[in-house]
Amino acid sequence: MLRSVFGFDWKKSNSHWLLLTKFIDARVQNYFSGMEAWEAVLGEKPSQSIKRFVDEGLIGPADLENALSCKYSLPELKNLSKQYGLPVSGKKIDLIKRLLATDPVTMKKSMAGLTILQCLPKGKEMAEEYLKTQNERRNHVEAQVLEYIKQGMYREACLAMGAFEAEQVFPRGLGTNWKNYNPDRDVDLLNLIFKDKPKILSGVTDDNLNILRVGASMMILWGVNSAKKWMPTDLSLNLAFDNDTAARMVLFHARYKSNIAQYKKNYDVVKSVEILTTSDSCDECKKFAGKRYSLNNVPELPHEKCTHKYGCRCIASPVVDIWSQ
Protein backbone atom coordinates (compact mmCIF):
# COMPACT_ATOMS: atom_id res chain seq x y z
CA MET A 1 0.00 0.00 0.00
CA LEU A 2 1.34 3.40 -0.94
CA ARG A 3 -0.16 6.61 0.24
CA SER A 4 -1.31 9.00 -2.42
CA VAL A 5 0.67 12.19 -2.26
CA PHE A 6 -2.44 14.29 -2.46
CA GLY A 7 -5.04 14.47 0.22
CA PHE A 8 -3.08 12.48 2.75
CA ASP A 9 -3.48 13.89 6.25
CA TRP A 10 -0.85 12.25 8.41
CA LYS A 11 -2.55 13.63 11.51
CA LYS A 12 -5.23 10.98 11.05
CA SER A 13 -2.60 8.24 11.20
CA ASN A 14 -1.53 6.91 14.60
CA SER A 15 1.59 5.36 13.13
CA HIS A 16 2.74 8.77 11.89
CA TRP A 17 2.13 10.30 15.29
CA LEU A 18 4.10 7.48 16.87
CA LEU A 19 6.97 8.04 14.44
CA LEU A 20 7.02 11.73 15.34
CA THR A 21 7.39 10.84 19.04
CA LYS A 22 10.51 8.82 18.18
CA PHE A 23 12.25 12.12 17.45
CA ILE A 24 11.57 13.75 20.80
CA ASP A 25 15.13 12.63 21.47
CA ALA A 26 17.72 13.11 18.74
CA ARG A 27 17.93 10.21 16.32
CA VAL A 28 19.91 9.35 13.19
CA GLN A 29 17.89 10.34 10.12
CA ASN A 30 17.91 6.89 8.54
CA TYR A 31 17.35 5.01 11.80
CA PHE A 32 14.05 3.54 10.53
CA SER A 33 15.20 2.87 6.97
CA GLY A 34 14.57 -0.68 5.92
CA MET A 35 12.36 -1.43 8.91
CA GLU A 36 9.57 -3.29 7.18
CA ALA A 37 7.24 -3.24 10.18
CA TRP A 38 7.33 0.55 10.12
CA GLU A 39 6.89 0.75 6.37
CA ALA A 40 3.87 -1.55 6.69
CA VAL A 41 2.10 0.56 9.31
CA LEU A 42 3.01 3.89 7.72
CA GLY A 43 1.99 2.80 4.25
CA GLU A 44 5.10 4.50 2.89
CA LYS A 45 8.82 4.48 3.49
CA PRO A 46 9.71 5.99 6.90
CA SER A 47 12.04 8.40 5.06
CA GLN A 48 9.01 9.86 3.25
CA SER A 49 7.15 10.39 6.52
CA ILE A 50 10.23 11.98 8.07
CA LYS A 51 10.72 14.25 5.07
CA ARG A 52 7.11 15.41 5.49
CA PHE A 53 7.77 16.23 9.15
CA VAL A 54 10.88 18.17 8.14
CA ASP A 55 8.95 20.04 5.41
CA GLU A 56 6.30 20.99 7.95
CA GLY A 57 8.92 22.30 10.37
CA LEU A 58 8.19 19.67 13.04
CA ILE A 59 11.57 17.98 12.83
CA GLY A 60 14.94 19.50 12.03
CA PRO A 61 18.67 18.99 12.51
CA ALA A 62 19.52 18.35 16.15
CA ASP A 63 21.78 20.87 17.85
CA LEU A 64 25.37 19.79 18.37
CA GLU A 65 24.99 18.75 22.01
CA ASN A 66 21.99 16.54 21.29
CA ALA A 67 23.59 15.15 18.15
CA LEU A 68 26.69 14.17 20.13
CA SER A 69 24.49 12.62 22.79
CA CYS A 70 22.78 10.57 20.08
CA LYS A 71 26.03 9.40 18.50
CA TYR A 72 28.07 8.57 21.60
CA SER A 73 27.31 6.20 24.45
CA LEU A 74 28.29 7.13 27.99
CA PRO A 75 31.30 4.74 28.02
CA GLU A 76 32.48 6.24 24.72
CA LEU A 77 32.19 9.76 26.14
CA LYS A 78 34.11 8.68 29.22
CA ASN A 79 36.88 7.29 27.02
CA LEU A 80 37.06 10.53 25.04
CA SER A 81 37.12 12.56 28.25
CA LYS A 82 40.01 10.47 29.57
CA GLN A 83 41.96 11.11 26.37
CA TYR A 84 41.58 14.84 27.00
CA GLY A 85 42.38 14.45 30.69
CA LEU A 86 38.87 15.61 31.59
CA PRO A 87 36.76 14.34 34.51
CA VAL A 88 34.42 11.44 33.67
CA SER A 89 31.78 12.28 36.27
CA GLY A 90 28.21 13.35 35.60
CA LYS A 91 25.60 12.65 32.95
CA LYS A 92 26.20 12.39 29.21
CA ILE A 93 25.36 16.06 28.74
CA ASP A 94 27.94 17.10 31.37
CA LEU A 95 30.70 15.16 29.61
CA ILE A 96 29.62 16.56 26.24
CA LYS A 97 29.71 20.13 27.52
CA ARG A 98 33.24 19.67 28.87
CA LEU A 99 34.42 18.06 25.63
CA LEU A 100 32.88 20.85 23.55
CA ALA A 101 34.50 23.48 25.73
CA THR A 102 37.88 21.76 25.33
CA ASP A 103 37.95 20.83 21.64
CA PRO A 104 34.89 22.04 19.72
CA VAL A 105 36.51 21.62 16.30
CA THR A 106 37.28 17.92 16.68
CA MET A 107 33.95 17.22 18.30
CA LYS A 108 32.13 18.91 15.44
CA LYS A 109 34.24 17.09 12.88
CA SER A 110 33.40 13.74 14.40
CA MET A 111 29.80 14.30 13.34
CA ALA A 112 30.64 14.78 9.67
CA GLY A 113 28.46 12.73 7.32
CA LEU A 114 25.89 12.00 10.02
CA THR A 115 22.45 13.58 9.82
CA ILE A 116 20.82 13.61 13.20
CA LEU A 117 17.30 14.91 13.52
CA GLN A 118 15.17 15.96 16.42
CA CYS A 119 11.73 17.43 17.04
CA LEU A 120 11.68 21.21 16.78
CA PRO A 121 9.70 23.03 19.51
CA LYS A 122 6.36 22.79 17.66
CA GLY A 123 6.89 19.11 16.79
CA LYS A 124 8.03 18.32 20.30
CA GLU A 125 4.96 19.92 21.78
CA MET A 126 2.69 17.94 19.44
CA ALA A 127 4.55 14.67 20.05
CA GLU A 128 4.43 15.07 23.82
CA GLU A 129 0.74 15.94 23.69
CA TYR A 130 0.12 12.77 21.66
CA LEU A 131 1.99 10.63 24.19
CA LYS A 132 0.04 12.22 27.00
CA THR A 133 -3.27 11.51 25.29
CA GLN A 134 -2.24 7.91 24.58
CA ASN A 135 -1.23 7.47 28.19
CA GLU A 136 -4.55 8.82 29.40
CA ARG A 137 -6.37 6.51 27.02
CA ARG A 138 -4.48 3.51 28.36
CA ASN A 139 -5.15 4.48 31.98
CA HIS A 140 -8.80 4.95 31.17
CA VAL A 141 -9.13 1.50 29.57
CA GLU A 142 -7.16 -0.14 32.38
CA ALA A 143 -9.50 1.42 34.93
CA GLN A 144 -12.50 0.21 32.94
CA VAL A 145 -11.12 -3.34 32.71
CA LEU A 146 -10.34 -3.30 36.44
CA GLU A 147 -13.91 -2.31 37.19
CA TYR A 148 -15.34 -5.06 34.98
CA ILE A 149 -13.18 -7.64 36.75
CA LYS A 150 -14.30 -6.43 40.18
CA GLN A 151 -17.91 -6.77 39.07
CA GLY A 152 -17.36 -10.27 37.72
CA MET A 153 -17.91 -9.14 34.12
CA TYR A 154 -14.99 -11.16 32.76
CA ARG A 155 -16.01 -11.26 29.13
CA GLU A 156 -16.51 -7.48 29.06
CA ALA A 157 -13.10 -7.06 30.71
CA CYS A 158 -11.41 -9.21 28.08
CA LEU A 159 -13.17 -7.49 25.18
CA ALA A 160 -12.31 -3.99 26.45
CA MET A 161 -8.64 -4.96 26.66
CA GLY A 162 -8.76 -6.63 23.23
CA ALA A 163 -10.33 -3.56 21.63
CA PHE A 164 -7.58 -1.38 23.11
CA GLU A 165 -4.81 -3.65 21.81
CA ALA A 166 -6.45 -3.65 18.36
CA GLU A 167 -6.08 0.17 18.30
CA GLN A 168 -2.32 0.04 18.83
CA VAL A 169 0.13 0.70 16.02
CA PHE A 170 2.30 -2.15 17.26
CA PRO A 171 0.08 -4.38 19.43
CA ARG A 172 1.77 -6.69 21.89
CA GLY A 173 1.78 -10.45 21.49
CA LEU A 174 3.54 -11.70 18.41
CA GLY A 175 1.04 -13.08 15.91
CA THR A 176 -2.02 -12.19 17.98
CA ASN A 177 -4.68 -10.72 15.75
CA TRP A 178 -6.45 -8.47 18.22
CA LYS A 179 -9.08 -7.49 15.71
CA ASN A 180 -10.28 -11.11 15.80
CA TYR A 181 -9.46 -11.72 19.44
CA ASN A 182 -11.42 -14.60 20.92
CA PRO A 183 -11.72 -14.03 24.67
CA ASP A 184 -12.89 -17.56 25.56
CA ARG A 185 -9.60 -18.80 26.99
CA ASP A 186 -8.99 -15.63 29.02
CA VAL A 187 -12.57 -15.71 30.33
CA ASP A 188 -12.02 -19.33 31.44
CA LEU A 189 -8.83 -18.34 33.25
CA LEU A 190 -10.56 -15.47 35.03
CA ASN A 191 -13.36 -17.80 36.10
CA LEU A 192 -10.78 -20.24 37.49
CA ILE A 193 -8.96 -17.45 39.29
CA PHE A 194 -12.10 -16.42 41.14
CA LYS A 195 -13.30 -19.96 41.81
CA ASP A 196 -10.32 -21.62 43.47
CA LYS A 197 -8.20 -20.88 46.48
CA PRO A 198 -4.64 -22.16 46.04
CA LYS A 199 -3.47 -23.98 49.19
CA ILE A 200 -0.21 -22.03 49.22
CA LEU A 201 -2.41 -19.01 50.09
CA SER A 202 -4.60 -20.81 52.65
CA GLY A 203 -3.58 -18.31 55.35
CA VAL A 204 -4.83 -15.34 53.33
CA THR A 205 -8.25 -13.87 54.19
CA ASP A 206 -10.95 -13.95 51.54
CA ASP A 207 -10.89 -10.17 51.17
CA ASN A 208 -7.16 -10.14 50.58
CA LEU A 209 -7.41 -13.13 48.29
CA ASN A 210 -9.86 -11.17 46.16
CA ILE A 211 -7.34 -8.35 45.86
CA LEU A 212 -4.76 -10.89 44.64
CA ARG A 213 -7.31 -12.36 42.23
CA VAL A 214 -7.96 -8.95 40.70
CA GLY A 215 -4.19 -8.42 40.40
CA ALA A 216 -3.71 -11.84 38.79
CA SER A 217 -6.52 -11.11 36.32
CA MET A 218 -4.94 -7.81 35.28
CA MET A 219 -1.60 -9.61 34.82
CA ILE A 220 -3.22 -12.07 32.42
CA LEU A 221 -5.16 -9.49 30.48
CA TRP A 222 -2.32 -7.01 30.06
CA GLY A 223 0.40 -9.61 29.62
CA VAL A 224 2.54 -8.22 32.42
CA ASN A 225 4.47 -9.83 35.23
CA SER A 226 3.57 -7.40 37.99
CA ALA A 227 0.23 -6.31 39.41
CA LYS A 228 1.68 -3.76 41.85
CA LYS A 229 -0.10 -0.84 40.21
CA TRP A 230 -3.49 -2.48 40.72
CA MET A 231 -3.08 -3.60 44.33
CA PRO A 232 -3.02 -1.47 47.50
CA THR A 233 0.54 -0.70 48.59
CA ASP A 234 -0.31 -1.33 52.24
CA LEU A 235 -1.59 -4.88 51.63
CA SER A 236 0.07 -7.03 54.29
CA LEU A 237 -0.22 -10.80 53.86
CA ASN A 238 2.48 -12.26 56.13
CA LEU A 239 3.73 -14.66 53.50
CA ALA A 240 7.24 -15.88 52.66
CA PHE A 241 7.01 -13.89 49.42
CA ASP A 242 5.83 -10.43 48.35
CA ASN A 243 2.34 -9.44 47.17
CA ASP A 244 3.26 -9.51 43.52
CA THR A 245 4.49 -13.08 43.88
CA ALA A 246 1.28 -13.95 45.74
CA ALA A 247 -0.77 -12.63 42.79
CA ARG A 248 1.45 -14.64 40.46
CA MET A 249 0.70 -17.76 42.53
CA VAL A 250 -3.03 -17.17 41.98
CA LEU A 251 -2.40 -16.86 38.26
CA PHE A 252 -0.06 -19.86 38.23
CA HIS A 253 -2.69 -22.01 39.93
CA ALA A 254 -5.41 -21.05 37.43
CA ARG A 255 -3.13 -21.63 34.44
CA TYR A 256 -2.10 -25.00 35.82
CA LYS A 257 -5.71 -26.08 36.30
CA SER A 258 -6.57 -24.89 32.83
CA ASN A 259 -3.62 -26.81 31.36
CA ILE A 260 -4.54 -30.03 33.14
CA ALA A 261 -8.13 -29.69 31.89
CA GLN A 262 -6.71 -29.20 28.39
CA TYR A 263 -4.52 -32.31 28.67
CA LYS A 264 -7.51 -34.33 29.79
CA LYS A 265 -9.28 -33.38 26.60
CA ASN A 266 -6.33 -34.90 24.75
CA TYR A 267 -6.23 -38.03 26.87
CA ASP A 268 -5.38 -40.23 23.91
CA VAL A 269 -2.03 -38.41 23.64
CA VAL A 270 -1.35 -37.12 27.17
CA LYS A 271 -2.02 -39.43 30.10
CA SER A 272 0.39 -38.04 32.65
CA VAL A 273 2.56 -35.07 33.61
CA GLU A 274 6.11 -34.90 34.91
CA ILE A 275 7.00 -32.30 37.54
CA LEU A 276 10.03 -30.25 36.58
CA THR A 277 11.79 -28.07 39.14
CA THR A 278 14.35 -25.30 38.70
CA SER A 279 17.94 -25.46 39.97
CA ASP A 280 17.11 -23.16 42.88
CA SER A 281 13.75 -24.71 43.79
CA CYS A 282 13.12 -25.05 47.51
CA ASP A 283 13.57 -28.42 49.26
CA GLU A 284 9.81 -28.91 49.42
CA CYS A 285 9.44 -28.53 45.65
CA LYS A 286 12.50 -30.67 44.94
CA LYS A 287 10.73 -33.64 46.54
CA PHE A 288 8.51 -33.67 43.46
CA ALA A 289 11.29 -33.33 40.89
CA GLY A 290 10.98 -35.78 38.02
CA LYS A 291 7.94 -37.53 39.44
CA ARG A 292 5.13 -38.52 37.11
CA TYR A 293 1.44 -38.32 37.87
CA SER A 294 -1.57 -39.56 35.98
CA LEU A 295 -3.88 -36.75 34.97
CA ASN A 296 -6.52 -37.83 37.46
CA ASN A 297 -4.08 -37.72 40.36
CA VAL A 298 -1.95 -34.63 39.90
CA PRO A 299 -0.51 -32.76 42.89
CA GLU A 300 -1.60 -29.16 43.38
CA LEU A 301 0.63 -26.49 41.88
CA PRO A 302 1.95 -24.15 43.17
CA HIS A 303 3.14 -26.55 45.83
CA GLU A 304 1.36 -25.84 49.07
CA LYS A 305 4.52 -25.87 51.19
CA CYS A 306 6.86 -24.06 48.81
CA THR A 307 9.10 -21.69 50.77
CA HIS A 308 10.95 -19.96 47.94
CA LYS A 309 10.85 -16.18 48.05
CA TYR A 310 9.80 -16.11 44.38
CA GLY A 311 7.13 -18.73 45.05
CA CYS A 312 6.76 -22.07 43.37
CA ARG A 313 7.95 -22.24 39.79
CA CYS A 314 7.50 -25.95 39.20
CA ILE A 315 6.26 -27.03 35.80
CA ALA A 316 3.93 -29.93 35.09
CA SER A 317 5.21 -31.00 31.73
CA PRO A 318 2.81 -33.15 29.67
CA VAL A 319 4.19 -36.59 28.94
CA VAL A 320 3.35 -37.41 25.35
CA ASP A 321 3.12 -41.16 25.17
CA ILE A 322 2.55 -42.15 21.56
CA TRP A 323 3.88 -45.71 22.06
CA SER A 324 1.26 -46.82 24.54
CA GLN A 325 -1.56 -46.89 22.00
Ligand SMILES: [Zn+2]
Ligand atom coordinates in the same frame (compact mmCIF):
# COMPACT_ATOMS: atom_id res chain seq x y z
ZN1 LIG B 1 9.18 -24.30 46.10
